[in-house]
Amino acid sequence: MKLTVTESFEQSSRRTADLFESCIRKKPDALLGLATGSSVVPLYRIFSEDCAAGKADFSKCCTINVDEYIGLPNDHPQSFAYFMQTHLFGKTNFSAQNIYLVDGAADPAKEADRFNRYLRAKRIDILLLGIGGNGHIGFNEPGDRFIAPAHTVELSEQTVAANARMFKSADEVPRMAFTIGVRDVVRANKVVLIASGASKADAVGRLFADDCIDPMLPASVIKLCDDAEVIIDEELAEAAGLRS
Numbered sequence: 272m273k274l275t276v277t278e279s280f281e282q283s284s285r286r287t288a289d290l291f292e293s294c295i296r297k298k299p300d301a302l303l304g305l306a307t308g309s310s311v312v313p314l315y316r317i318f319s320e321d322c323a324a325g326k327a328d329f330s331k332c333c334t335i336n337v338d339e340y341i342g343l344p345n346d347h348p349q350s351f352a353y354f355m356q357t358h359l360f361g362k363t364n365f366s367a368q369n370i371y372l373v374d375g376a377a378d379p380a381k382e383a384d385r386f387n388r389y390l391r392a393k394r395i396d397i398l399l400l401g402i403g404g405n406g407h408i409g410f411n412e413p414g415d416r417f418i419a420p421a422h423t424v425e426l427s428e429q430t431v432a433a434n435a436r437m438f439k440s441a442d443e444v445p446r447m448a449f450t451i452g453v454r455d456v457v458r459a460n461k462v463v464l465i466a467s468g469a470s471k472a473d474a475v476g477r478l479f480a481d482d483c484i485d486p487m488l489p490a491s492v493i494k495l496c497d498d499a500e501v502i503i504d505e506e507l508a509e510a511a512g513l514r515s
């Protein structure tokens with residue numbers, strides 16, 4: 272697991288964009304694993320700018336998102352599908368037929384099954400992850416064990432509280448979600464985790480504190496990946512105790 276420390280969140284986003292765009296240049300039909308959240312907003316803006324400038328071509332890429340709320344239809348403003356449309360798909364040249372989105376309004380068991388069939392049939396070429404303040408990736412929450420395949424999950428109180436900022440109140444945050452499993456993370460050819468902000472300091476600090484894979488820190492599974500890179504800015508590195 273490689274640590275890259277940049278001068279700013281903007282530079283972390285640029286570095287992440289470069290890794291994705293380099294992957295796409297080598298393999299135009301690459302499968303991109305994509306995330307949502309404030310950590311990826313500047314990155315998706317860079318993708319949009321690079322696409323408009325003719326520096327990046329997403330037309331042949333396939334995408335799959337790592338998670339989605341259960342119970343929110345894809346046109347709900349707080350669904351991750353809506354986020355992707357607003358921040359990325361609607362502003363770039365991804366082809367609709369190449370985009371795989373979980374349907375938050377579908378029957379959860381059947382939808383988790385469909386999600387798994389897709390992930391088993393393919394391998395993610397480059398996987399983008401954020402990290403929750405409690406160390407979650409996708410919606411793999413801390414617990415006493417890992418769950419290998421994509422699955423449905425009950426969100427922790429900490430995650431509900433953290434994501435309440437996107438909703439009118441915490442009561443509106445769905446309590447259940449779909450997520451890729453740790454198997455899908457470990458199988459990815461390359462994993463890029465981007466983080467910024469003081470709320471991530473504890474999780475990022477724990478990630479680099481030892482060589483352990485700990486289900487109480489789900490992000491620690493990326494230590495099993497042959498090619499994983501964590502990209503943070505100096506401010507977070509300092510807050511996480513990774514800079515003296």
Ligand code: GLP
Pocket residue numbers: 306307308309310311337338400401402403408409410430434
């Ligand atoms: C959310 C999502 C994750 C995301 C993480 C960080 O709950 N399930 O996919 O990476 O938490 O979000 P943010 O970037 O907004 O801090």
